[in-house]
Amino acid sequence: MPFTPANRPHPDSEASQAMHILVGAMNVHVIDLGHGDDPFDVPDTEGLFLGTRDGRPVYGHDAEPDMGMPLMGLYGRLDEEAWTIAGRAVQMIEWRRTHRYCGRCATETEPAPPPNDRAMRCPVCGLLAFPRLAPAIIVLVTREEDGKALLARGSNFPVPMYSCLAGFVEPGESMEQAVHREVFEEVGITLKEVKYWGSQPWPFPHSLMLGFTATYAGGDVVLDESEILDAQWHGPDDLPMIPPGMSIARRLIDAWSQGNT
Numbered sequence: 001m002p003f004t005p006a007n008r009p010h011p012d013s014e015a016s017q018a019m020h021i022l023v024g025a026m027n028v029h030v031i032d033l034g035h036g037d038d039p040f041d042v043p044d045t046e047g048l049f050l051g052t053r054d055g056r057p058v059y060g061h062d063a064e065p066d067m068g069m070p071l072m073g074l075y076g077r078l079d080e081e082a083w084t085i086a087g088r089a090v091q092m093i094e095w096r097r098t099h100r101y102c103g104r105c106a107t108e109t110e111p112a113p114p115p116n117d118r119a120m121r122c123p124v125c126g127l128l129a130f131p132r133l134a135p136a137i138i139v140l141v142t143r144e145e146d147g148k149a150l151l152a153r154g155s156n157f158p159v160p161m162y163s164c165l166a167g168f169v170e171p172g173e174s175m176e177q178a179v180h181r182e183v184f185e186e187v188g189i190t191l192k193e194v195k196y197w198g199s200q201p202w203p204f205p206h207s208l209m210l211g212f213t214a215t216y217a218g219g220d221v222v223l224d225e226s227e228i229l230d231a232q233w234h235g236p237d238d239l240p241m242i243p244p245g246m247s248i249a250r251r252l253i254d255a256w257s258q259g260n261t
Ligand SMILES: [Zn+2]
Pocket: 102, 103, 104, 105, 106, 107, 122, 123, 124, 125, 126, 127
């Protein structure tokens, strides 16, 4: 059975087979008792229950900052589902760490009772703080005349990598409006045929990537140089360095270059 999120362990779940995810400062260390890891390595702190995988409970733990490996570096070392679960643990533990006090009255918060038991609650003023999630759009823009895709090098990329355009959805905005706005802001072009493609949790640190495809409608490419160093139209046979396989950006680019978008 795939991972099933829940707030409380099922009475029949096997604690002796649990998966424990220790979260440092965006680093993780996984102790999987179901795969032979040593139970003496499990911290004696009460973990945050995250859900069940194959009938086995999964817990996140707040660990020392230098514990484990960067989550990004664990991709490929863990199976895809375990990596996604580790990402969930990072987001939940980091959120608990940063919501220890009420944002309205500064009282120490406590876990909220059901039905809001994913939230932290202020015992004085009742403010509920739910896990934080920042939706971001990512869009692969192609043009009709030659089928090429517009790939851009972001100013924050540490390597000369080219990817889809992306940005956060703003309050009061639909996903589609965010696609039009971000693309116009970053490269100055307008779009048509904006279509939802798929999504991906992106725990760096708490995004949800919403993938779109779109077709170029008009305008010249003019870069917002504070965000984009370069943007070029590329065909499937002349791709620059593109993002690694874990990202929805890569999946969008692969689907297009293989003719599946
Ligand atoms: Zn309060």
